[in-house]
Amino acid sequence: xxxxxxxxxxxxxxxxxxxxxxxxxxxxxxxxxxxxxxxxxxxxxxxxxxxxxxxxxxxxxxxxxxxxxxxxxxxxxxxxxxxxxxxxxxxxxxxxxxxxxxxxxxxxxxxxxxxxxxxxxxxxxxxxxxxxxxxxxxxxxxxxxxxxxxxxxxxxxxxxxxxxxxxxxxxxxxxxxxxxxxxxxxxxxxxxxxxxxxxxxxxxxxxxxxxxxxxxxxxxxxxxxxxxxxxxxxxxxxxxxxxxxxxxxxxxxxxxxxx
Amino acid sequence: xxxxxxxxxxxxxxxxxxxxxxxxxxxxxxxxxxxxxxxxxxxxxxxxxxxxxxxxxxxxxxxxxxxxxxxxxxxxxxxxxxxxxxxxxxxxxxxxxxxxxxxxxxxxxxxxxxxxxxxxxxxxxxxxxxxxxxxxxxxxxxxxxxxxxxxxxxxxxxxxxxxxxxxxxxxxxxxxxxxxxxxxxxxxxxxxxxxxxxxxxxxxxxxxxxxxxxxxxxxxxxxxxxxxxxxxxxxxxxxxxxxxxxxxxxxxxxxxxxxxxxxxxxxxxxxxxxxxxxxxxxxxxxxxxxxxxxxxxxxxxxxxxxxxxxxxxxxxxxxxxxxxxxxxxxxxxxxxxxxxxxxxxxxxxxxxx
Numbered sequence: 095x096x097x098x099x100x101x102x103x104x105x106x107x108x109x110x111x112x113x114x115x116x117x118x119x120x121x122x123x124x125x126x127x128x129x130x131x132x133x134x135x136x137x138x139x140x141x142x143x144x145x146x147x148x149x150x151x152x153x154x155x156x157x158x159x160x161x162x163x164x165x166x167x168x169x170x171x172x173x174x175x176x177x178x179x180x181x182x183x184x185x186x187x188x189x190x191x192x193x194x195x196x197x198x199x200x201x202x203x204x205x206x207x208x209x210x211x212x213x214x215x216x217x218x219x220x221x222x223x224x225x226x227x228x229x230x231x232x233x234x235x236x237x238x239x240x241x242x243x244x245x246x247x248x249x250x251x252x253x254x255x256x257x258x259x260x261x262x263x264x265x266x267x268x269x270x271x272x273x274x275x276x277x278x279x280x281x282x283x284x285x286x287x288x289x290x291x292x293x294x295x296x297x298x299x300x301x302x303x304x305x306x307x308x309x310x311x312x313x314x315x316x317x318x319x320x321x322x323x324x325x326x327x328x329x330x331x332x333x334x335x336x337x338x339x340x341x342x343x344x345x346x347x348x349x350x351x352x353x
Numbered sequence: 354x355x356x357x358x359x360x361x362x363x364x365x366x367x368x369x370x371x372x373x374x375x376x377x378x379x380x381x382x383x384x385x386x387x388x389x390x391x392x393x394x395x396x397x398x399x400x401x402x403x404x405x406x407x408x409x410x411x412x413x414x415x416x417x418x419x420x421x422x423x424x425x426x427x428x429x430x431x432x433x434x435x436x437x438x439x440x441x442x443x444x445x446x447x448x449x450x451x452x453x454x455x456x457x458x459x460x461x462x463x464x465x466x467x468x469x470x471x472x473x474x475x476x477x478x479x480x481x482x483x484x485x486x487x488x489x490x491x492x493x494x495x496x497x498x499x500x501x502x503x504x505x506x507x508x509x510x511x512x513x514x515x516x517x518x519x520x521x522x523x524x525x526x527x528x529x530x531x532x533x534x535x536x537x538x539x540x541x542x543x544x545x546x547x548x549x550x551x552x553x554x555x556x557x558x559x560x561x562x563x564x565x566x567x568x569x570x571x572x573x574x575x576x577x578x579x580x581x582x583x584x585x586x587x588x589x590x591x592x593x594x595x596x597x598x599x600x601x602x603x604x605x606x607x608x609x610x611x612x613x614x615x616x617x618x619x620x621x622x623x624x625x626x627x628x629x630x631x632x633x634x635x636x637x638x639x640x641x642x643x644x645x646x647x648x649x650x651x652x653x654x655x656x657x658x659x660x661x662x663x664x665x666x667x668x669x670x671x672x673x674x675x676x677x678x679x680x681x682x683x684x685x686x687x688x689x690x691x692x693x694x695x696x697x698x699x700x701x702x703x704x705x706x
Binding site: 125126127128129130131133134146147148209212213217218219220223298301302303305310312313314315316317318320 | 384394410412415418427428564567568571572583591596
């Protein structure tokens with residue numbers, strides 16, 4: 095009795111979480127453009143997707159920006175987290191709170207502020223400004239993901255390593271970093287999703303050269319979002335699922351994680 | 354792990370470099386800023402092949418977004434596609450360059466009715482791109498009165514099944530026109546009456562929406578809604594689904610006649626090439642192909658005649674080809690100047706009251 099109740103509850107939760115994605119995937123195979131009517135199966139939207147120069151270009155920029163922003167913010171964020179962890183007292187608290195502000199700040203404020211900053215610095219809005227903006231809003235998430243792992247870290251292991259002759263940087267690389275790796279990975283994943291997700295900040299910090307998927311999809315409001323976007327989302331969803339499966343497989347085997 | 358990181362990083366750097374390199378050189382790059390999904394994109398390739406000019410095509414969702422982007426600076430655009438009232442606002446703010454019509458000989462194909470309109474009285478800055486009306490999209494199975502007047506949106510019989518467009522100009526405009534006033538009214542008393550009517554209508558309205566109205570009515574979730582003629586045309590041209598029960602009525606009292614236009618904003622780097630592109634869009638073959646893809650009536654007379662031969666049934670539709678009388682009685686939106694904020698204020702009060 096209790097078991098079936100648990101199962102039903104779980105089923106409902108998963109249905110709630112995945113129903114939108116399932117509908118989205120189903121409609122990517124729908125012949126008609128209009129949502130809410132089924133007019134037969136087709137793969138046309140998938141074919142059209144790769145012919146559409148706007149979508150392919152936006153996808154390209156979305157992925158490049160996300161990868162670069164993830165790499166940079168993960169490195170910077172991890173170093174900052176280690177720094178903050180070894181600070182003490184008032185300045186540590188201050189920095190922790192300062193780090194939280196960008197997370198709590200509404201995106202639109204961050205976006206407008208960054209745009210004003212870039213323009214007053216005489217920068218041309220484009221790829222570079224958008225990348226800087228993405229790195230900027232990703233860093234606090236990395237720091238927040240890494241700090242708890244540092245707190246769990248037994249501080250004596252690093253000390254022991256150095257007692258045994260390791261240089262501080264060797265101890266960092268061989269003792270501290272491997273210990274906090276799960277935190278770094280979840281920080282990087284978080285940064286990656288935040289970057290792919292972002293519309294508001296990207297919108298304000300990009301110029302006439304670069305546009306990402308969220309900006310492109312948003313601009314379709316006048317004439318309605320085309321099912322090519324459903325097709326693209328389906329492909330992205332499938333890619334993410336496959337990646338997760340590979341990562342899980344590898345970690346089950348006890349091998350090193352992919353990243 | 355390190356190896357993977359390094360290789361990912363190298364690939365990314367190489368890709369970025371390849372990209373920035375390709376942007377260099379002396380090639381002319383024309384920055385075109387248009388509404389999303391509002392052009393047959395194969396035409397861009399065609400123009401690039403014909404002229405050797407590269408087009409950097411970007412899209413926006415509303416006039417306001419486009420204006421904000423242009424006013425912010427930091428990047429420049431050569432060709433943009435504002436609607437009527439946005440054109441007059443841009444003229445007022447001195448944001449546009451006058452067009453050199455010697456470089457746009459194909460302007461002669463534009464229907465004379467669509468030249469020198471209120472938003473650009475001397476037709477110095479803009480060329481019409483597409484046009485249409487706003488009206489009432491409805492489900493024939495759910496509405497048994499004739500949909501040819503604004504009053505039907507206030508008919509209690511359809512309470513809870515009426516959708517309104519969440520747009521200050523369209524909602525206020527419909528209310529003003531219903532009372533017999535201009536959609537560009539700047540008379541405080543007229544505006545007050547229009548607002549009162551909208552507040553009164555609220556209890557009948559199922560919701561205020563944007564582009565969802567089309568889908569909600571097509572799916573039978575509502576009986577009728579205020580929306581653009583273009584939304585109906587989308588459903589009409591859809592060959593794969595059956596929307597024969599969906600119709601579009603244009604009120605006899607007159608409505609809004611909207612125009613999307615092509616202009617060259619200040620800050621344009623390649624004016625001559627931009628004019629070449631505008632001329633290209635007005636070429637009868639190009640205009641015809643574009644209009645057939647988008648499904649709106651072309652202001653280009655030659656292209657339109659060809660459309661008439663190809664799709665005579667569309668010209669029977671009020672949504673596509675409204676009567677001349679209705680056009681006579683209709684208004685084109687103009688920039689409201691200081692009244693813009695009064696409209697916004699009145700409309701906000703309707704929504705929150």
